[in-house]
Amino acid sequence: MTESPLEALPIRPELRGQQPYGAPQLNVEAMLNVNETTYDVPEEVVEAIAEQVRAAAQSLNRYPDREFTALRHKLAGFLTSESAVALSAEQIWAANGSNEVMQHILQAFAGPGRSVMSFPPTYSMYPLYARGVNSEYIAGTRSPDFTQTPEDVAAQIREHRPKVVILCSPNNPTGTALQLEVVEAAYRAAAESETIVVVDEAYGEFRQPGTESALSMLAGRPRLIVTRTMSKAFAMAGGRLGYLAASPAVTDALRLVRLPYHLSAITQAAAGAALDHAQNLMANVERIKTQRDRLVVELRGMGLDPHPSDANFVFFGGLDDATAAWQHLLDDGILVRDVGIAHHLRVTAGTEAETTGFLTSLATYLNR
Numbered sequence: 001m002t003e004s005p006l007e008a009l010p011i012r013p014e015l016r017g018q019q020p021y022g023a024p025q026l027n028v029e030a031m032l033n034v035n036e037t038t039y040d041v042p043e044e045v046v047e048a049i050a051e052q053v054r055a056a057a058q059s060l061n062r063y064p065d066r067e068f069t070a071l072r073h074k075l076a077g078f079l080t081s082e083s084a085v086a087l088s089a090e091q092i093w094a095a096n097g098s099n100e101v102m103q104h105i106l107q108a109f110a111g112p113g114r115s116v117m118s119f120p121p122t123y124s125m126y127p128l129y130a131r132g133v134n135s136e137y138i139a140g141t142r143s144p145d146f147t148q149t150p151e152d153v154a155a156q157i158r159e160h161r162p163k164v165v166i167l168c169s170p171n172n173p174t175g176t177a178l179q180l181e182v183v184e185a186a187y188r189a190a191a192e193s194e195t196i197v198v199v200d201e202a203y204g205e206f207r208q209p210g211t212e213s214a215l216s217m218l219a220g221r222p223r224l225i226v227t228r229t230m231s232k233a234f235a236m237a238g239g240r241l242g243y244l245a246a247s248p249a250v251t252d253a254l255r256l257v258r259l260p261y262h263l264s265a266i267t268q269a270a271a272g273a274a275l276d277h278a279q280n281l282m283a284n285v286e287r288i289k290t291q292r293d294r295l296v297v298e299l300r301g302m303g304l305d306p307h308p309s310d311a312n313f314v315f316f317g318g319l320d321d322a323t324a325a326w327q328h329l330l331d332d333g334i335l336v337r338d339v340g341i342a343h344h345l346r347v348t349a350g351t352e353a354e355t356t357g358f359l360t361s362l363a364t365y366l367n368r
């Protein structure tokens with residue numbers, strides 16, 4: 001058998017035969033598969049970004065602020081107002097997407113000979129982050145309805161004693177948020193092995209009124225990290241800016257592994273401009289939440305089984321053949337996500353028109 005050109009290269013043994021992350025990037029009318037905000041960036045925000053980027057362009061001959069100080073202040077300000085938790089700039093870290101933030105966390109706290117644990121079905125990148133830093137990945141388990149209880153999470157952490165635990169709340173792909181008592185139980189169990197607990201709140205801004213952010217638990221918990229991103233609520237997936245809040249010691253530790261000047265002056269300028277318009281952008285978050293709640297109600301009305309969602313997407317079961325339903329939707333110009341769980345699909349809450357288009361197409365499929 002002839003080796004592929006890639007396999008003929010001296011790649012690390014653990015990368016052999018592995019696949020890269022690969023959600024389909026198709027150009028169709030309704031792209032509801034990767035949980036972006038589907039509204040265009042508001043004109044006022046486009047103008048502000050263009051202005052700030054133009055100003056940054058004038059000093060591109062110089063390296064950017066390595067400590068992204070102005071941006072950290074703005075991110076701290078946003079989190080403080082969004083979650084009513086007082087945070088300082090020293091508690092904030094940022095990188096090119098929360099993907100890179102998570103990579104920094106694992107580079108600092110995991111690495112060879114250590115293990116990383118999360119609870120599938122969850123964000124499919126977690127095992128890949130672990131692989132990238134040569135750590136063992138431990139797949140924990142959930143209840144059959146994909147929820148997690150404090151007792152179960154704590155018992156699994158005590159059994160495996162990983163160096164980093166990643167909780168995802170609201171969880172991708174199921175949409176469900178964790179009660180803070182689950183995070184508390186995880187932190188307490190993790191403390192026995194001085195394990196870092198990360199709560200990935202990529203979809204935190206979409207949480208239901210009764211759900212509290214884990215940001216409120218940071219005080220007095222030096223090994224707790226809460227990650228966020230501007231890719232979802234801020235409609236900035238293309239801008240690549242993820243961030244976290246933690247104790248100042250954690251952000252100090254991450255300085256040891258980041259590459260110098262990892263946040264370009266262009267990225268800092270664009271993100272800063274978007275943060276100046278956070279209020280405007282959060283108006284779309286409210287519209288998206290309305291469509292999200294509508295999806296849950298209407299999918300249930302169609303006899304399907306949507307999971308409660310605190311995110312900007314809905315995960316639903318009850319399909320006879322998820323692959324056939326996915327293809328029917330795509331034929332109608334609607335791209336949703338098949339995450340490989342039988343009878344289930346995940347759909348991003350889009351604009352009202354996109355949501356109507358999705359529901360209409362799915363109803364046609366069900367009545368075929």
Ligand code: PMP
Pocket residue numbers: 034035096097098099100123168171172200202203228229230231237241242
């Ligand atoms: N965490 C979760 C749960 C996600 O769903 C995503 C993106 N789909 C990310 C992190 C990464 O987002 P980004 O790198 O764009 O910030």
